[in-house]
Amino acid sequence: MNLLGSCFCAREIAPAMMERGSGHIINFTSINGIHPAPGVGLYGPTKAAMANMTQAMAIEWGPKGIRVNAIAPGMIDAGMSKPIFENPKYGR
Numbered sequence: 001m002n003l004l005g006s007c008f009c010a011r012e013i014a015p016a017m018m019e020r021g022s023g024h025i026i027n028f029t030s031i032n033g034i035h036p037a038p039g040v041g042l043y044g045p046t047k048a049a050m051a052n053m054t055q056a057m058a059i060e061w062g063p064k065g066i067r068v069n070a071i072a073p074g075m076i077d078a079g080m081s082k083p084i085f086e087n088p089k090y091g092r
Contacts, residue, residue, distance in 0.1 A: 002046040007053060010068075014061060021065040027054045029072040040080070047072075 006027050017023025032040060033047030051070055058068040077085045084090050 002043070003049050003053065006050060010057060014057075014066060017066045018061070018064045023066040025057065025061075025066060025068045027051075027068070027070045029054070029070045031072055031074045033072065037084070039083070043080075 010025050010027075013023070013025075017025075027050055029051045030043070030047040032044040033049075033051050036044035051072070054068055054070040057066075061068060075081050075084065
C-alpha cells in the first residue's frame with residue numbers, strides 16, 4: 001500500500017488532470033526514507049521509493065500542468081513508533 005497504492009491512484013487521476021492542464025498530487029513519504037531506523041523493516045525503503053516516484057512524476061507531469069510534491073514528516077508518537085517513544089534512550 002505504501003508505494004503501490006499511491007502509484008495506482010496517481011496513474012488513475014493523472015489523465016483527467018492532464019486533460020484540464022492542471023492538478024496537484026501530494027504524496028506522503030517519511031524522514032525514515034532518508035534516515036533508516038532499526039526495527040521498521042521495509043518501511044524506510046518504501047518511503048524512499050515514494051520520494052523517488054514523486055520526483056519522477058514531477059519531472060514527467062510538471063510540464064503538463066500537474067504539480068507533484070511530497071510531505072515527509074518526522075516520527076509521531078502513535079502506532080508502530082510507540083516502542084521507540086517508550087524507550088528511555090530515544091532522543092539521545
